[in-house]
Amino acid sequence: MDNKKFKILAIADAVIIVGLIVVMMILKGNYNDQAVASVKEQVGTYQETANTMLQEQWKSVDQYGMAWKLVYVTLTGDKTEKSFDAAVKAIEADRDARFKQLAYMYTAAGIPDKVQNDIFEKGGLADKFLLKDEGGVKEVACGKGCVVSFTFAKGKFKSSDYKALVEYNLANNFKLEAPAEFHFE
Secondary structure, three states: OHHHHHHHHHHHHHHHHHHHHHHHHHHHHHHHHHHHHHHHHHHHHHHHHHHHHHHHHHHHHHHHHHHHHHHHHHHHOOOEHHHHHHHHHHHHHOHHHHHHHHHHHHHHOOOOHHHHHHHHHHHOOOOOOEEEEEOOEEEEEOOOOOEEEEEEEOOEEEEEEOHHHHHOOHHHHOOOOOOOOOOOO
8 A cells, every 4th residue: 555655646746846847847938038028128228228329429429510610610711790601501501521521530430331321310410500699699509518609799700609619528428328237027
């Protein structure tokens, strides 16, 4: 009779062990699927954040370049308000030169052409950079949080303040934090 109980216990143990193995395999598959989905979501969110930052940076660098061109043209050229307004329109309209300048800078920084084209296609160039035109004072965007001002009196250039442009630092305005530590719930 002990032999019979032993066989029954051995069979029951084998069934329980096989059952536990099956349950573990099912749970392993479910946990793997959940982990893959969680990683995909976290990576996607981080990539979206990085791409948005790159597009904003691209436009900011474009505004920075346009502002320097405008400062140069204004300080060295015909010092009239009419000439200034024409220079603003000419700089904004010269999209090919602006793209080439950005591409040159990003290529020099080691960013591949494909990435540059993706950034350009999704974000484009800055649309306009003349922010305000009130009472002879014209403010121009020179990047994220950067403004250059030009003052005109009776249609003639009086002064400019481009200190913000000289001190502008892209690294301070565009910081991409490291991705959050992976966590699985």
